[in-house]
Amino acid sequence: MTPGAGPQKQFSSLWVSKTLPLLLVTGASVLMILSARGDLWHDEVWSILFAENARTPLELFFFKHDNNHLLNTLFLYLAGNQTHFIVYRLLSILSGIGSFLLLGHIARKLWGNRDAILALVLCGSSFQLILMFSEARGYAPAIFFSLLAFACLLHVGDPLKTLTLLLFWAACVLGILAHATFVIIFFAMLSYSLTLFSVAHKRGQKLYTQTIRLFFIYGPPAIFMTVLYLWFFSPMMIGGGPEVSKAQNILQSLSLPFGHIWKPKIAVVAFTVTALIMVAGCFLLFRQQNRLWSFFVASLIAIPVLIVGITRPSYFSPRYLTICLPFFYLLTARLLGTLVTSGKWNKWMAIFLVALFIAGNAQPMVSLLLNGRGHYKAALEAIIEHSDGDKVVISGNDYYKMMRLILFYRRFLPSSPEIQYAKPSEWEQQQPDWFITFSWRPEKQPLPLIVMPYIGSYALFGEYRYSGYGSGWHWFLYQKAPPKEQPVPAG
Structure with missing residues (x-):
């Protein structure tokens, strides 16, 4: 399943193509490790108590609570009692490192070295991602497996490659076990495949063959997710959190790429910039006849809105959309990479936006490094x-x-x-x-x-x-x- 236009040859020097991305991943990894040093906060402790109350790993599936992120709780169960808190966060740290490596790989294969570097700069300076990659909860492995599943989907090919398909299935199963929000990316990938399905049908390929192929790719993980939903997610108890208005939730959700912004006027600006980037990035891909535009529209806009509209959750937190952030930064990198090569003023606009992202995330990042999650x-x-x-x-x-x-x-x-x-x-x-x-x-x-x-x-x-x-x-x-x-x- 090819997304459309292939990568451009950019930055052919060894320093830019190999060493700089490695340094960016290393820098982000250092930030994650430093952020993982302090005290565990309430939700992490709650997950540990779930793990300690289980007599067997199977019993974890009977604690139907939204703070029981199954894959992470299983890791905590296996880790046992620890005196060094960072051990509890190892799964998230390793997931973060793997996510940065995957993101660089995906961006480079799709669009070239320049966009890969831009994507790593944006993700490596993202406060929300560093926060989740240094916290003993399920968001980090869910992000890793969403990127792994996406990378596998791009390499499944026609005819189907068995090992890649098996890895895709495994990534989807482990992703939904990591956190329920993985379903956003799963449905976005399905939406993308459906657009390819329609294109293949218009080219004269047999409808029956394409339907079987589509079911073969998505059927096994979809069946697993359905069973898990009926058993675990549907009767789940919601622990809740701070009560905020719907308007504030929307503002904070679309402000996440710029860090956590409390001041309403600044949040409105961040909200506007984020929305414009999503629209402009998706339009750019559509204009370039890159079929990935459907995936980004689905993962960043359509699926989150649809899920919230259908389920109408009693409690919603902006962190539920953290799983979308790497894909937002991937789309932003494509847009910025295009601006850099399309004129002097567009180049300066791209530089300004990168500086804006870094500046917005710098304050909460420094505060996290200094004060952690509490004392x-x-x-x-x-x-x-x-x-x-x-x-x-x-x-x-x-x-x-x-x-x-x-x-x-x-x-x-x-x-x-x-x-x-x-x-x-x-x-x-x-x-x-x-x-x-x-x-x-x-x-x-x-x-x-x-x-x-x-x-x-x-x-x-x-x-x-x-x-x-x-x-x-x-x-x-x-x-x-x-x-x-x-x-x-x-x-």
């Missing part, structure tokens, strides 16, 4: 250090989220004093010594004092921040004031 272990260590007696009682503004993190991190703390977590219904009896509040908003500022009815007041002890973007929470730690310092109730 939960350090907060609990501070509690241990500044507590007397053989027991310390902790509570917070969300029982289940706090409980999971404390349950995980207390295994790395001294055995004395013993940490207990008090539910809100137990506050009067337990009288918590410490109180923790959390927020995911970067601008959140904690109150200096919290007064809790019937149990006393709590003074701000410390702030334990995360990067402020994407994954993690700010923790605000409060210590109970001594009785003599308790405020006197009015009246």
Whole structure:
């Protein structure tokens, strides 16, 4: 299945064609490893607890929860208890490295060295991709297998190549096991194949032969996905997340290529630029008679809109569209590569857009490298250090989220004093010594004092921040004031 026009011969020197892409992949890999050093945040810990609660790998298929990304949870199950957090993230890191290698290969085979370098620059500086490639969840392997399946599809050929077809099937099966959003790319590939199917039919090829061929390529993975949907995804429990408006969700989703943007006016600009690039890139491929335009229209626009419109999910996060990002950058690289060779002003426009992508992603990237996804272990260590007696009682503004993190991190703390977590219904009896509040908003500022009815007041002890973007929470730690310092109730 050939996409149309072949690659152009560009940058024939060994430095540009071989060494520079390798350096770009190496640089992105270093960013991923540095980003994977810090504490595990709540959703990663939740996945680890799923893995630890399973007695056998098969039992993982019975935890029908949206935070149970099956392939990643299976890896965590096999990894077992680890003292170095980066081990839990190895699957994602390796998936990230493989994704960059595949992306460079795909862009080079389709459009040449220049576009491959541009694609690697854009992806290597993408905050959202580095974030997902350094996090112990299923998004990273889903991206890797989506790129692998796409690369296989382009090389299946006619007649069918058995090994490539088997690899395509395996990539689709592992991709959907990694994360449900893989289905976006699967349907986009099917849409692309259907356009080739119609072209083949117009050229006089037998309809029966083409139908059998199409079913042979997509049938086995489609059957597996259908069974998995009926068993696992359909009855799945949704854990939810921060509630935002539909308009804000749309803005943040189409702003992802420029990093995480909180300010509405800047998000509108990023949204507009992203939309224009998608339209211009797809039109460029259509004008060049490159049949891949149908794949990009489907993967970046039609399929996501169709899935959301049909399923109407109770909760939607912009990160669900992360799987589309590498393909957006691939399309952007084709557009920028064309601009570079089509005149002086277009060349400067391409340079400006690349600089805009890098600048937009730089701030959250630096913050991720410096602050990670939070400092939960350090907060609990501070509690241990500044507590007397053989027991310390902790509570917070969300029982289940706090409980999971404390349950995980207390295994790395001294055995004395013993940490207990008090539910809100137990506050009067337990009288918590410490109180923790959390927020995911970067601008959140904690109150200096919290007064809790019937149990006393709590003074701000410390702030334990995360990067402020994407994954993690700010923790605000409060210590109970001594009785003599308790405020006197009015009246």
